[in-house]
Amino acid sequence: MSAINFYLKIIKALEEIQAPYMIVGAFAGLAFGVTRATFDVDILVDLHDKDFEALAARFPLPRYYADPEMMRNSTRMRIMFNIIDTEEGVKADLVPFTREPGYRVAFDRRVRQVFEDAAGNTFEAWCAQPTDIIIGKLKAWTEGRSEKHPSDIKAILVFTLSGLSPETINLQAIEVEAARLGVDTVKLWHELLFAAKEAVRAYKENRNAD
Numbered sequence: 001m002s003a004i005n006f007y008l009k010i011i012k013a014l015e016e017i018q019a020p021y022m023i024v025g026a027f028a029g030l031a032f033g034v035t036r037a038t039f040d041v042d043i044l045v046d047l048h049d050k051d052f053e054a055l056a057a058r059f060p061l062p063r064y065y066a067d068p069e070m071m072r073n074s075t076r077m078r079i080m081f082n083i084i085d086t087e088e089g090v091k092a093d094l095v096p097f098t099r100e101p102g103y104r105v106a107f108d109r110r111v112r113q114v115f116e117d118a119a120g121n122t123f124e125a126w127c128a129q130p131t132d133i134i135i136g137k138l139k140a141w142t143e144g145r146s147e148k149h150p151s152d153i154k155a156i157l158v159f160t161l162s163g164l165s166p167e168t169i170n171l172q173a174i175e176v177e178a179a180r181l182g183v184d185t186v187k188l189w190h191e192l193l194f195a196a197k198e199a200v201r202a203y204k205e206n207r208n209a210d
Helices: 003-016 025-032 049-057 068-077 101-108 130-144 148-161 171-181 183-209
Strands: 021-024 042-045 081-085 090-096 111-116 122-127
Touching: 003 021, 003 042, 003 090, 003 122, 021 025, 021 101, 021 130, 025 111, 025 122, 025 130, 025 148, 049 068, 068 081, 068 090, 101 130, 130 148, 130 171, 130 183, 148 183, 171 183
Parallel strands: 021 122, 042 090
Antiparallel strands: 021 042, 081 090, 111 122
16 A cells, blocks of 8 residues: 555545544645645544544554554543554545644635546545645744755645645735744745746746747
8 A cells, every 4th residue: 555545544544433633734635736746744623432442443463553542541631643554554644734834824724625536536525725735834844944845835835826726825815824833934924925826927928839
């Protein structure tokens, strides 16, 4: 099982047990133009007592590590927990909703998007809107300055501004959040937005020329 298929297996399990969730970060960005091969998977989950055993049952030992008591305790303590595929050496991070109350707005406006597994099969899942993915990545860049975040943001901007997604980006909302994060973040945001618009303009000019 590839890493992507493992992540989709978790999402399908959440769908089956009807547990509210939202994919965030670069994995959510797959639906909006992010193409890099390696990324961490963060899934925001709103799990309750009935969900822990049901979710763990779909990932049995010895191949998987998915301890229902660990899930329950992590949710109560508002800390992240993992589901691990020990054969493939991959893991998914599940973040209790109680840990990230600031995500309430993003969670309320999450959208259904189509993802594709390694075999080309498509699957719908709940994920953050591109606006909220970009805001989250600007926050992550502000904290750690990793270059993967600007690259992902530009890819999402180009994809969405080119009209390849039915979703739109609230540029004003991102501008407001960037300003709260500081001068460096605002500068980065403006640079990425300019570069993305230039890429879209060049793409449209080349397409018209053909």
